Amino acid sequence: xxxxxxxxxxxxxxxxxxxxxxxxxxxxxxxxxxxxxxxxxxxxxxxxxxxxxxxxxxxxxxxxxxxxxxxxxxxxxxxxxxxxxxxxxxxxxxxxxxxxxxxxxxxxxxxxxxxxxxxxxxxxxxxxxxxxxxxxxxxxxxxxxxxxxxxxxxxxxxxxxxxxxxxxxxxxxxxxxxxxxxxxxxxxxxxxxxxxxxxxxxxxxxxxxxxxxxxxxxxxxxxxxxxxxxxxxxxxxxxxxxxxxxxxxxxxxxxxxxxxxxxxxxxxxxxxxxxxxxxxxxxxxxxxxxxxxxxxxxxxxxxxx
Numbered sequence: 001x002x003x004x005x006x007x008x009x010x011x012x013x014x015x016x017x018x019x020x021x022x023x024x025x026x027x028x029x030x031x032x033x034x035x036x037x038x039x040x041x042x043x044x045x046x047x048x049x050x051x052x053x054x055x056x057x058x059x060x061x062x063x064x065x066x067x068x069x070x071x072x073x074x075x076x077x078x079x080x081x082x083x084x085x086x087x088x089x090x091x092x093x094x095x096x097x098x099x100x101x102x103x104x105x106x107x108x109x110x111x112x113x114x115x116x117x118x119x120x121x122x123x124x125x126x127x128x129x130x131x132x133x134x135x136x137x138x139x140x141x142x143x144x145x146x147x148x149x150x151x152x153x154x155x156x157x158x159x160x161x162x163x164x165x166x167x168x169x170x171x172x173x174x175x176x177x178x179x180x181x182x183x184x185x186x187x188x189x190x191x192x193x194x195x196x197x198x199x200x201x202x203x204x205x206x207x208x209x210x211x212x213x214x215x216x217x218x219x220x221x222x223x224x225x226x227x228x229x230x231x232x233x234x235x236x237x238x239x240x241x242x243x244x245x246x247x248x249x250x251x252x253x254x255x256x257x258x259x260x261x262x263x264x265x266x267x268x269x270x271x272x273x274x275x276x277x278x279x280x281x282x283x284x285x286x287x288x289x290x291x292x293x294x295x296x297x298x299x300x301x302x303x304x305x
Contacts, residue, residue, distance in 0.1 A: 001028055001052040010266040010277065014284035022177040022292055024049075031140040034064045044073055050291045054261055058083070058090045059140040059166075081237050081260055082289065089258035091283035095258070099271045102234050104255045106225060107135070110158070114167050118136040122153050130270040131173045142259070149174065149204075152262045175253050177203065180219055184253075185219075187211065190226045190262060190279065192286045197279045198224045201243070206273045211238035215269070223252045231258060248281045 001015065002044045012028060012091050019026040029037050037285065038045040052074045057063035089095055093111050100106060100200050112120055122130075136157055139147040151171070160169060162193025177184040188201040188208070198211040216222060223243055231242055235258060243256035264283065267274035 001026070001054060004034065005122060007054055007264045008266055008269045008274075010014060010269060011264045011280050012286050014281050018285060018288040019291075022288065024291065029065075031064075034036075034068060036048070038064060038071065041068070041075070043209075047116070048077050050080065052087070052287060053082045053083070054264075056083065056109055056261070058087050076086075078237050078291075079256045080290070085105065085236050086260040089237055089240070089260060090142075091139055092137060092141075092170055092257055096170065097230070098234060099257060102230060105251050106257075107175050107253060107255065109120040109173075110171040112169040112171055114161070114165070114169070117169060118162060120146070120154055120157060126171075129173065130171055133174060135172045135174050136160040138164040139170060140166050141259050142261075145199045154182060163184075175245055175255060178248050178250070184263050187224055188241055188263070188275075189224050189244060190241045190283060191232050191237070192229050192283050195282070196225050196228055197282065197285050199276065199279060203245075208267065208273075209274050210276045210279060221246075227252060227254060238290070263302050 001012075014159065027037075033149075037046070041048065042269045051069065053065070053069050056065035056069050058066065060066060067081070069079060071078050073082050096106060096109060096111065110126060110129065121209045126188075133150040133152055135153045136146075136148040138160060141164045146160045146166065148160045151157065157169065157171070170183065177186045179185065183200055184202055184204060186201055186203040188199050190199070191195040198216065200209045200211055201207075211221060211224070214225075228242055228246060231237075231240070231254075235256065237260060239260065241259045241262045242254060243259075244252055244254050244283065247253050262283075264276060264280050266277045268277050268278045
């Protein structure tokens with residue numbers, strides 16, 4: 001397993017404990033020995049049954065973890081997820097078209113290639129589509145790098161480029177979540193090989209809370225699961241998260257399309273931004289079950305989050 005920056009000891013220890021109980025060897029590939037592991041894998045000095053990718057820089061082919069997962073895939077090692085599949089989802093501009101073609105709602109968007117960005121100005125038509133303020137996102141960005149949430153004009157596009165140069169930018173209408181009681185209707189949904197966990201994720205303060213089975217029913221939140229299953233079918237991804245909001249107009253809109261290196265910090269280790277512990281540990285258990293070849297939980301019978 002490659003070491004992810006958004007992962008803490010609780011997740012890693014749970015995976016390690018489950019592997020030990022099942023008689024599986026577990027190895028965490030830290031940056032310190034990533035090069036050595038790459039060489040050993042490349043020469044056949046070590047073998048791997050499954051490699052879970054929690055930290056590779058998809059936009060940088062020179063990154064050691066990117067090179068490692070590419071080599072592992074070429075050697076026929078089972079990858080969660082294969083980089084050839086994950087990179088196609090990582091590209092937000094490409095995913096934008098795929099989601100629209102599948103009938104999934106996304107924000108009104110202008111795709112702005114980098115070679116056109118320097119000459120771009122906000123026209124009346126653009127302003128009508130995007131609203132004000134609007135959002136700027138790099139197509140290959142992550143972790144909010146280069147994201148501008150309060151963009152007003154071309155100067156803010158330049159601000160995004162300065163923070164994260166990219167081949168393409170997404171200029172998007174800012175979707176304001178509907179309030180459900182005192183909670184903004186903004187969600188991060190985790191998909192792991194047929195199992196789904198839905199979490200409230202407050203986009204204003206980063207706090208998480210699991211969506212209860214009662215809330216799924218009474219607040220009519222089942223589209224969260226349906227949309228996530230459709231994204232899984234569309235992409236072929238086994239492990240990812242997606243961000244979905246319920247707009248003031250009553251429409252479920254996918255905001256952050258596919259995150260393949262998912263946020264797995266626990267609330268017990270970081271209450272301010274952590275994911276509920278039960279979700280993180282459930283994901284760890286599911287991943288080990290998948291490696292052991294246990295059948296995936298049927299989607300219709302999957303536990304409510």
